[in-house]
Amino acid sequence: QVQLVESGGGLVHPGGSLTLSCAPSTSIFSATRMGWYRQTPGNQRELVANSYSDGKRNYADSVKGRFTVTRDNAKNTAYLQMTSLKPEDTAVYYCNFGGIERAPGVYVTDSWGQGTQVTVSS
Numbered sequence: 001q002v003q004l005v006e007s008g009g010g011l012v013h014p015g016g017s018l019t020l021s022c023a024p025s026t027s028i029f030s031a032t033r034m035g036w037y038r039q040t041p042g043n044q045r046e047l048v049a050n051s052y053s054d055g056k057r058n059y060a061d062s063v064k065g066r067f068t069v070t071r072d073n074a075k076n077t078a079y080l081q082m083t084s085l086k087p088e089d090t091a092v093y094y095c096n097f098g099g100i101e102r103a104p105g106v107y108v109t110d111s112w113g114q115g116t117q118v119t120v121s122s
Helices: none
Strands: 004-007 010-012 018-024 030-039 046-052 057-059 067-072 077-082 091-103 106-108 116-120
Touching: 004 091, 018 030, 018 091, 018 116, 030 067, 030 077, 046 067, 046 077, 057 067, 077 091
Parallel strands: 010 116
Antiparallel strands: 004 018, 018 077, 030 046, 030 091, 046 057, 067 077, 091 106, 091 116
């Protein structure tokens, strides 16, 4: 497993924007999938968005048109640009990488970040 480090969470007013980032703490060769999930107290972790190495992306219906997932393959870093934020977006956001190659042909298990709190409130 690889340790992922997230940053960029915080408090924002409704309608505001935030950008989260996620990068491995140690060097990896590549990751097929870089994604974001979120969780609120008492609820299951849910998918927000995934970005794949072939360029494909998918989003939860609740964030389509407002959130954008991007990746920097040279840095093996994932980003989640969040705009038009709503109070219901308040959650702990986790990044998740899949298909991780620590070195060419050396695969490790999917990995999670530690989570970063996003609070949308006036």
